[in-house]
Amino acid sequence: MATQMQAVVVPKVNAPWELQNVDRPEAGPNQVLVRVHACAICGTDVWMANGTLSFREFPLVLGHEGVGEVVAVGAGVTQRAVGDRVGLPMVQKRCGRCDFCREQHPNSFVTAANCAAPILTGVNVDGAHAEYIVADVDGTVLLPDGVSYELAAPTLCAGFTVWAGLRRAEVKPSGRVAVVGIGGLGHLAIQYATAAGYHVTAVTHSPDKEDLARQLGADKVVADGAGLKAAGGADLIMYTGSNHAALASAMDGLRPWGKVVMMGIATDELTLPALPLVSNSHQIIGSAHNGYEYLVEALDFVARGAVKPMIELFPKDRVAEAYDRVANGDVRFKAVVTY
Missing domain, CATH: 3.90.180.10 (Medium-chain alcohol dehydrogenases, catalytic domain)
Incomplete structure (x- = not known):
């Protein structure tokens, strides 16, 4: 060699x-x-x-x-x-x-x-x-036999991150999931949440991503928290953005006892209004790579073609x-x- x-x-x-x-x-x-x-x-x-x-x-x-x-x-x-x-x-x-x-x-x-x-x-x-x-x-x-190297690679971090976050949130089977941001993490979060059987709402300000979000499996696409609330709200917000500017708005659509899982890494400060947070018993959870068992599961979704x-x-x-x-x-x- x-x-x-x-x-x-x-x-x-x-x-x-x-x-x-x-x-x-x-x-x-x-x-x-x-x-x-x-x-x-x-x-x-x-x-x-x-x-x-x-x-x-x-x-x-x-x-x-x-x-x-x-x-x-x-x-x-x-x-x-x-x-x-x-x-x-x-x-x-x-x-x-x-x-x-x-x-x-x-x-x-x-x-x-x-x-x-x-x-x-x-x-x-x-x-x-x-x-x-x-x-x-x-x-x-x-790696499972059915997954190519090219599709496995982004699953090692991006796919791992969103699936581990969804698992950690422990949303009930009938729950509603919102994905904020459709990028490297968000496009996978929509697919994993859909594959897991949840009702999924995509939240994006980009009109050019609306059709894509639906193709990825989103049941509904809205622009902000007001739209999310009107669409039925969410028990879990999967926040995938690289800054926190859109989170406070998105939380307008978070149901009582709902959770936010923060997965995108950002350097700006997170500021949220305290009254609705406390009044609705909301939870904010930081999450990434929560144990290799979740990576194994994330890879299996890709190997089966449920996530791409x-x-x-x-x-x-x-x-x-x-x-x-x-x-x-x-x-x-x-x-x-x-x-």
């Missing part, structure tokens, strides 16, 4: 993404070496590339929506074998020693935020925008173009780079 590979390197803040020749990693104890077939670009990647989020020094190799084939296993690995098709989600390994880890929580974003020294794929260690990647064996998930991420494919030599288009909001809805 060659000792070098090509990887996508972000040399400095706001720099173009570059395809470079670098040393190929080797699988150590309890690790697997994966030949990457595809990796999607997440909004978090954009924020790390432009310096909004910072977890280590540049240069960076990003990517936490990677999928591929195991080509080598390190000492002590029994859970995976050469030839296994796997996904590589962000939370790869917890430290296992800190106070948080002693409580034995499942790997999730809460682990990433609270473990003293987590290993986070594409965040504080090299990610999957490369031909090969090494990962702790427990930081991989088996909308993707644009880019070969690795066009990765700079892919990044620019994601950063400018010009991809509908997930850019997937093949390696």
